[in-house]
Amino acid sequence: MTEESTELLRSLIYEPGTPPKLHVLNQLLLPGERVYIEISDVQAAWTAIRDMQIRGAPLIAIVAVLGLAVDLQTHTRELDQLDPNDAEALLALLETKLDFLMTSRPTAVNLFNAVQELRDVCHRMVMIDDDEDDTNTTTARQRLLQAVTQHAEFMLERDVQDNKTLSQYGAHELLSKHSSSDEKLTLMTICNTGSLATALYGTALGIVRAVRDQQRLAAIIALETRPYNQGSRLTAFELQAEQMPGATLIADSMAAFYCQRHKVHGIVVGADRVCANGDTANKIGTYQLALVARAHNIPFYVAAPFTTLDVTTAAGQECVIEERPAHEFVQTSQAPADMNVWNPAFDITPAQYITGIVTEKGVLHPNADGTFDVRRFVESKG
Numbered sequence: 001m002t003e004e005s006t007e008l009l010r011s012l013i014y015e016p017g018t019p020p021k022l023h024v025l026n027q028l029l030l031p032g033e034r035v036y037i038e039i040s041d042v043q044a045a046w047t048a049i050r051d052m053q054i055r056g057a058p059l060i061a062i063v064a065v066l067g068l069a070v071d072l073q074t075h076t077r078e079l080d081q082l083d084p085n086d087a088e089a090l091l092a093l094l095e096t097k098l099d100f101l102m103t104s105r106p107t108a109v110n111l112f113n114a115v116q117e118l119r120d121v122c123h124r125m126v127m128i129d130d131d132e133d134d135t136n137t138t139t140a141r142q143r144l145l146q147a148v149t150q151h152a153e154f155m156l157e158r159d160v161q162d163n164k165t166l167s168q169y170g171a172h173e174l175l176s177k178h179s180s181s182d183e184k185l186t187l188m189t190i191c192n193t194g195s196l197a198t199a200l201y202g203t204a205l206g207i208v209r210a211v212r213d214q215q216r217l218a219a220i221i222a223l224e225t226r227p228y229n230q231g232s233r234l235t236a237f238e239l240q241a242e243q244m245p246g247a248t249l250i251a252d253s254m255a256a257f258y259c260q261r262h263k264v265h266g267i268v269v270g271a272d273r274v275c276a277n278g279d280t281a282n283k284i285g286t287y288q289l290a291l292v293a294r295a296h297n298i299p300f301y302v303a304a305p306f307t308t309l310d311v312t313t314a315a316g317q318e319c320v321i322e323e324r325p326a327h328e329f330v331q332t333s334q335a336p337a338d339m340n341v342w343n344p345a346f347d348i349t350p351a352q353y354i355t356g357i358v359t360e361k362g363v364l365h366p367n368a369d370g371t372f373d374v375r376r377f378v379e380s381k382g
C-alpha cells in the first residue's frame with residue numbers, strides 16, 4: 001500500500017496516551033464521505049459494531065478491546081468508586097464491560113477470542129500476589145489499566161503483522177500453482193476483507209495486494225455483496241484507492257456466468273468463524289460462490305487470522321448466524337416498505353468446497369474426505 005492509500009483506507013486512528021483516543025472511520029458513509037467518529041466508551045464501541053459503522057471480523061475485535069482501554073481511562077468515575085486494591089471488584093467491573101461488548105454481534109468469533117485473551121491477561125496481571133513480589137508497588141487498579149491498554153495495543157499491532165504474513169502465504173499458494181512467471185492471475189472475492197475490515201492491509205484482499213505487489217495480478221473481480229453492498233461500497237473503494245489492475249465490480253448474480261466466460265485462477269474469501277472441521281461462516285453469498293468455484297474447477301481459499309479458528313465449534317450447523325434488521329435489506333433493495341424478508345448476514349460454506357485455509361501460521365489443506373483437522377493445526381501451531 002502507498003502512503004496515500006494507507007491514509008485513505010485507515011479503518012481507525014488510535015492515539016496512545018492518558019487517556020488514549022480512538023476514532024473509527026464510519027463505513028456506512030463510504031464511499032461518499034470519509035468521517036471519523038470518536039469512540040470514548042464501551043457503549044460507543046458497541047454501537048459502532050452493532051450498527052456496522054465498523055465491520056469485518058478482525059476490526060470488530062480490535063475496536064472492542066481498544067474501546068475498552070479508552071473507556072477505562074476516560075470515564076474513571078466507576079473505577080473511582082472501587083478500592084484500588086480490591087482486585088476482585090475491579091475484575092468484576094471488567095467482566096461487566098466485556099460481557100456487554102460480546103452482545104454486539106454474534107457470528108465473528110474474533111470478538112469472543114479477543115475478549116477471552118484480554119480477560120486471561122488481566123486476571124494474571126491484576127491477581128499478582130503482593131506477598132510473593134516485594135518489588136510490586138503498583139495497585140491492582142494500575143495493573144488493570146496497564147494490562148488492558150498494553151494488550152489492546154499489542155492486538156492492534158499483531159493484526160497488521162498477521163495480515164501481511166498470511167497474505168504472503170496466500171500469494172505463494174496461488175502463484176505456486178501457476179509457476180510461469182509471466183502468467184498473471186485473475187482473482188475473485190466477496191464482501192470486504194481489506195484494510196477497512198482489519199487494522200490495515202486485510203486478509204483475502206491482503207492476498208490480492210500481495211499478488212499485485214509481485215506484479216502477478218491481471219484482474220480482481222469484486223462481488224457487490226448484497227444486501228449490504230460491502231463489495232460495491234467498500235472493496236470497490238479500496239480497489240480504486242490502490243488503482244488495482246483490472247479491478248471490476250460484478251453483481252453477485254453474475255459470478256457463475258463470469259467464471260463460464262473468463263479464466264479465473266482463484267477465489268479468495270474471508271471468514272468470521274472457521275469450525276473444527278473446516279466449515280466456514282462468512283458473508284452471505286460465500287457458499288454460493290464456493291459452489292460456482294467447484295462447478296468451474298477454481299481453487300477456493302479462505303483467508304483468516306489464527307484468531308478466527310474456532311475448535312470449540314465442531315461444524316457449521318452449530319454456528320450462530322446473525323440476522324440483520326429487515327429494513328437494511330428492504331431499503332437497499334428498494335422493496336416495498338412492508339415486504340417480509342429473510343436477512344441472514346452470513347452463511348456456512350461446507351469444508352468440502354474449500355481448497356485451503358490460509359492463516360499467518362501457514363496454509364491448512366483438507367484431509368482426503370474434504371474436511372479439515374483444524375484442531376490439530378491449532379495445537380501444532382498455537
Ligand code: MRU
Nearest residue numbers: 055056057191193197270271283
Ligand atoms: O457483516 P460484515 O461486513 O462484518 O461481514 C464481514 C465478512 O463477512 C468478512 O468476510 C469477514 O468478517 C472477514 S473480514 C477480514
